[in-house]
Amino acid sequence: MKVSEAKQQFISxxxxxxxHWGINRTMAQVHALLMISPDPLNQDDIMAQLNISRGNVNMNIRELIDWGLVDRVIISGERKEYFSAEKDIWKVATQIIKERKKRELDPMMKLMDQMSKVEGDRNDKEVKVFLDTVTGIQKFGAHADDMLGLLVKSDENWFLSTVLKLIK
Amino acid sequence: MKVSEAKQQFISxxxxxxxHWGINRTMAQVHALLMISPDPLNQDDIMAQLNISRGNVNMNIRELIDWGLVDRVIISGERKEYFSAEKDIWKVATQIIKERKKRELDPMMKLMDQMSKVEGDRNDKEVKVFLDTVTGIQKFGAHADDMLGLLVKSDENWFLSTVLKLIK
DNA sequence: AATCATTTTCAATATTTTTTGAAAATTTTA
DNA sequence: TAAAATTTTCAAAAAATATTGAAAATGATT
Known part of the structure; x- marks a missing residue:
């Protein structure tokens, strides 16, 4: 496989x-393109490479910056804005996990807290099953939280790799 | 908050x-409804509770069965088919993780393997950056795999909770 | 085997999401 | 400060996705 071909494949x-992960296809493609570009790109570069409109590039780039996955880069002597993506995949993952936790897990857990205070007779089967589900999610959430923290740290932790293999 | 209100909230x-996770809204709602229902429901129950058509219920239930999240239940004396969802949230999570790994992570890693064999000069910056990205994803994928295995097992493993807290 | 009950399918329709592109806003240059 | 370059916005159009509902298929009962 040739490089140009492989790059296309990668982006796609x-x-x-x-x-599959609730992320806009184009946003993910822009991200992919920037990850494998040795140098920062500008809006026109991205438009040309992905065959999409200026407005589309602009919106998706903004979103990527919002997620902390892409940075604006100033190139001296250049008038246009350039963009580059973090290339260390660990940092990318860490960033995504942090954001999703903040945007999704945290609010969900807050809601579960509220729901666990629902009024009703605990001997009622309806109420019991509902509360069990909520409590289960709460426990799971706390655990998943620890787990994600672990994933993020495990890269740098020599001890952990050993433990992981051991338990597996 | 009243139980009926809380249930609605939960489903929604x-x-x-x-x-947010690439899952059809209705499919997730049907799943939610079944998780908090003390007894199995049939298509008409689901139609009524969620205000959706028969065809829609049918398709989403089938998909949920496909994911291993919902089971058909035979109720003796009843002619209709009934459905129930796994209520243990750990089993639900485990099942989802297994399926997503199989459907997404595994094929992605296979593709990265192919891409790592791309032809081209490794001194070329273009090629180098591309290969570094691919290699990074491969390493990350392997690690994530271990990690998911860990998450799935950690529920039953007393030792792990300690390790988790320790490292955090 | 005919009738009735239930489930499945799928073309048509509705809804949601994404994309476009031109106008407006902003920034830079002269 | 006017003109040129660039970025941003956003209403309208296009594309993708989800939903409906009625007809067909399947299964159960008499």
Missing amino acids: TWGAMGT | TWGAMGT
């Missing part, structure tokens, strides 16, 4: 993967 | 959460 796959 | 939140 990363985009498809994005849709 | 679980549905919204689903869309």
Whole structure:
């Protein structure tokens, strides 16, 4: 496989993967493109490479910056804005996990807290099953939280790799 | 908050959460409804509770069965089919993780393997950055795999909770 | 085997999400 | 400060996705 071909494939796959994870296909493609670009790109570069409109590039880039996955880069002597993506995949993952936790897990857990205070007779089967589900999610959430923290740290932790293999 | 109100809220939140994770809103709602239902429900029950058509219920139930999250239940004396969802949230999570790994992570890693064999000069910056990205994803994927295995097992493993807290 | 009950399918429709592109806003240059 | 370059916005159009509902298929009962 040639490099140019492989790059196309990479971008397209990363985009498809994005849709499975609740991320806009184009946003994921822009991200992929920037990850494998040795140098920062500007809006026109991205438009040309992905065959999409200026407005589309602009919106998705903004979103990527919002997620902390892409940075604006100033190139001296250049008038246009350039963009580059974090290339260390660990940092990318860490960033995504942090954001999703903040945007999704935290609010969900807050809601579960409220729901666990629901009024009703605990001997009622309806109420019991509902509360059990809520409590289960709460416990799971706390654990998942620890787990994600662990994933983020495990890269740098020599001890952990050993433990992981051991338990597996 | 009253139970009926809380249930509605739960279903709606679980549905919204689903869309963030690449899951059809209705499918997530049906799942939520079944999780908090003390007894199995049939198609008509689900239609009534969620205000959706028969065809829609049918398709989403089938998908949930496909994911291993819902089971058909035979109720003796009843002619209709009934459905129930796994209520242990750990089993639910385990099942989802297993399925997503199989459907998404595994094929992605296979593709990365192919891409790592791309032809081209490794001194070329273009090629180098591309290969570094691919390699990074491969390493991350392997690690994430271990990690998911760990998450799945950690529920039953007394030792792990300690380690988790320790490292945090 | 005919009738009734239930489930499944799928073309048509509705809804949601994404994309476009031109106008407006902003920034830079002269 | 006017003109040129660039970025941003957002209403309208296009595309993708989800939903409906009625007809067909399947299964159960008499």
